Amino acid sequence: MSSVDQSGVSPDELGALARRALSEQTKRRMSYDTGASSAASRFWPSAAELGWLLLTIPEDKGGLGQDFSTLSALYIELGRALSPLPLLHSMMAVDAVLASNSNASDEILAAIGSGKAILAVQLPNCSPVTARAEGSELLLEGKLANVYFPANATHLLLFARDGSEILVVLAAVDNRCVTVTARETWDWTRELADIDLRGCRVSADAVLARGKSASDVLVHVKAHFDLSIACDSIGGAEQILMETVEYSKVRRQFGREIGSFQAIKHRCADMKTWLEAAKALTNAAIRRFVAGEYGSPLIGSAKLYASQTYREIAMDAVQIHGGIGFTWEHDCHLFLKRALLNEQLGGSAEQYKDSLFEPFAALAESR
């Protein structure tokens, strides 16, 4: 049964439903017990059944026709639960397919929406692979190192370069020409891999977009990615901050709760303030996204600021928990490691800052 009906659902309601589904059907440590892809596969059918994969597919294409503000509630909950579910990849692919308006779109949207297709999207900050037309086919070559890649993906969405032209290519994962080498990561809730495309031939139909329209898809997908990581970070940060505050209310030293010491309280107050700032910024950025302003500097800012805030909160969480926070058995490090990865995914904080300077300066000038 779908948790999202045709009349739509508010982000708050969807968030509450998702939180319940995740807490009933998944466990925080499942990725650490069984590996991320196996844990994700187990929940994938439920995610499809709950309608999550249909969320942003338009109603006339069999989806639920919701926008990113609704989807954001799911990203927040997945972050809170430290979920390995690679929802982000499928949802980025939906945006890419819709934005590129290709003929094949209905079929692939149906496959994504039902959960049959599991997508792996090349993050927009990776250099494009090379593409060369050969008759009616396209020859893809290239290596991608340390990319966020769901191990059981059935389809790849790639950004390729044919000479000076950018292409968006959607191809089924063909083990004969795509070698996926899983890399062991510190954060076990997500999987990184090296991808090697060697003489991978795909039909020309696999090209969803090229040139200007492909560049637009790239910007759109990057914006989607940035906001999803911002939301994931907010969910994780909110959860670990709450757990830290609760711990400080029960842990006693010197005859009082450690949460009564200003050294602890003031740090928690700062974390709460930064978190609220990150949330407000992210919501403002989501409104830009929904309005179609995918190039708004607020969007990259939200990713940068929310992931940085998550990392800072997760760092302080370990410190405030003290000795227990330093153990594998305690959950603090699970949040810290996901936060550290979030901050690097899509590019380092420094790269984000460098890419934001000019757009911000242009805005200031235009005022």
Add this chain to the structure above:
Amino acid sequence: MNDNLIELRAEVREWLAANLPANWRDRMTGTDGPGFVTFQREWFAKVAASGYATPHWEKGWIGGGRSLAEQVVIFEEMARADAPRLLLHFLSLYHAAMTIGHWGTEEQKKKHIPAILEGKIWCQGFSEPNAGSDLASLRTSAVRQGDKYIVNGQKIWSTMGQYADWCLLLVRTSSEGPKQAGITYLLVDMKSKGITPRPITQITGDEEFNEVFFVDVEVPVENRLGGEGEGWKVAQTTLASERGLTVLEFAERMHCAIWRLLAALKEGGHLGDTQFRREAVCVQIKIEALRAMVADSMRLAEIGREPVGASSMIKQFYAATLREFTQLGLRAQGMTGQLSSPLILGAGHETGNWMFDFLNSYMWTIAGGTNEIQRNIISERVLLMPREKMS
């Protein structure tokens, strides 16, 4: 974007083009107190007559009943045009008008609110030398004698107290029970016998704040706002107006002053410097986050759902961001920033005199409850952490 906002924007822009004194910065650069006051009065009279000074007032007042989005447009346009702030009348328009509007009797409202529009200047007598962050421990006393209170004591940090016509005064009417319970709120005519304001020279060299001495000052009982012993509750309205609405203007002002920061980078030869560029981006991101926080909280306030502690978080975040902004501008100037240059009075928190702006930013991490007090409020009221032991 909504049509009426576009229209309002055009209207404000047109009004500013016709009414903003072109040379006001020159006039205010290095001016003295009387020069500042004369100019502020002129500017206030114009803005008040246009209705743009009171968009946050209730409908029925000139310019009142504006939505949050409309208020933002007005602030944005004022900031964009680099219009002078209404510094002299600021407390009257916000603190006094909001508090009297909420708690005043019909007579009090009728007497004071139209007078604010006519230019009456209010100051605030809350803090005392020994009651800063711990405001409730204030000791200025008011003893009831028939239909009068006799007030004795000393206040401090009264903004524009040297020019004020009236004062929002917190006094102690009882020392029984919890310290908050013995506080009463009075509206005091600054021309009353026994009141002496004395300007305080601040670390910037400016004299915005005052000490105010009260010796046997007679205040009619009818000038009490709220009941005897209700002063603490009434004061919360004053403090809330300071943390909510006013930050909206400050956030817009800082947002519109980003060009000054970029100009400082350029003048210092740092436009190609990666470190400076990255820091400038971090500041701009915080300004955007601040604006978003303020807008969210105003939207919630409009539907009567102000989350606990939101104003403390916003104030703390504003103060930290202003510090970062001004510090970066000062650093970008290098040695030039160390050369003293004349103050530009009434030009807000981002005057472009970066040392002044940086030093002045301490006002926001200290006044209206220090950042440390805000952190106590956030941790205790929002995160529900154990309270400090209170005396």
